[in-house]
Amino acid sequence: AQSVAQPEDQVNVAEGNPLTVKCTYSVSGNPYLFWYVQYxxxxxxxxxxxxxxxxxxxxxxxxxxxxxxxQTSFHLKKPSALVSDSALYFCAVRDIGAGNKLTFGGGTRVLVKP
Amino acid sequence: DTAVSQTPKYLVTQMGNDKSIKCEQNLGHDTMYWYKQDSKKFLKIMFSYNNKELIINETVPNRFSPKSPDKAHLNLHINSLELGDSAVYFCASSPGLAGGVNTGELFFGEGSRLTVL
Known part of the structure; x- marks a missing residue:
């Protein structure tokens, strides 16, 4: 069965600095990987x-x-973070062998401080 | 012009009641989903329909019954509501399968926050 791990519950970054949100996955076949944001x-x-x-x-x-x-990873990056990027970010993997089910990681909260 | 719309947005009800959440998409997609987001923001798929046919049915209590009258609608009916059903329920849609593979992203509704007292 496929799985997705987001090892950080929260990432804090100053505005203008680079932002990285980590994601690793496990899937039996070829991975189809996605990133979503939730405000x-x-x-x-x-x-x-x-x-x-x-x-x-x-x-x-x-x-x-x-x-x-x-490294079975799919890290999300932004060269220069904005305060408006503060949100909850989800990594997801689609398992073709399981009815095309999209499985989400636990989410990482990003806080960009001015 | 909302792509995936859910009603109601908020629902507060007593334990034991039966309630429904409706979902409609105007994107012409073949596949629709229900996801549950708990208080810790964890997202878990409940059901998926492709062209009105059930294709994913996770280990969800049979108190939850999805219904897809046509491919643009997927409703969720919940019987005998319990405290643990309190969550935000998201409807989503995606393009259909091409060669048995769905590479398309999901389009989500705004969510329906269910509170069971």
Whole structure:
């Protein structure tokens, strides 16, 4: 069965500094990986996905993520964080062999301080 | 022009009652989902339908019954509500399967916060 781990419950970063949110995964076949963001009292919004191709994926709001097969990781990054990036971030993996089920990590809260 | 809309947004009810949450998507997607987000923000899939057919049914109590009258709607009915059912329930949709594989991202509704007293 597939699984996703986000080892940090919270990440604190100063505005203008680089932001990294970590994610590792376990899946039996090829991983289809996703990042979502959730603002308070809102639904999840899609940021980016890795299906195949270049290991560096660019997404919305200046975010990018790097797929690393050997380390089974898909860390989310932003070169210069904004206060408005403060939110809850979820990594997810789709298991093709399990009805295309999308399994989410536990989420990482990002707090960007001015 | 909301893509995935859920009603009601808030629902407060007593234990033992029966309640329903409705979901509609206007994206033309074939697949719809119900996810439950608990108080610790953990997200867990409950059900998934593809073209009105149930394709994912996680270990959810049978008090929860999804119904998909057409591929644009997926409703969730909950019987005999319990305290532990208090959560935020998210509906989502995604494009259908292509060659048995769904590579599309999910589009989420704003959530329905259920509080059972």
């Amino acid at each position: 308070p009292n809102r639904g999840l919004q899609f940021l980016l996905k890795y299906i195949t191709g270049d290991n560096l994926v660019k997404g919305s709001y200046g975010f990018e993520a790097e797929f690393n097969k050997s």
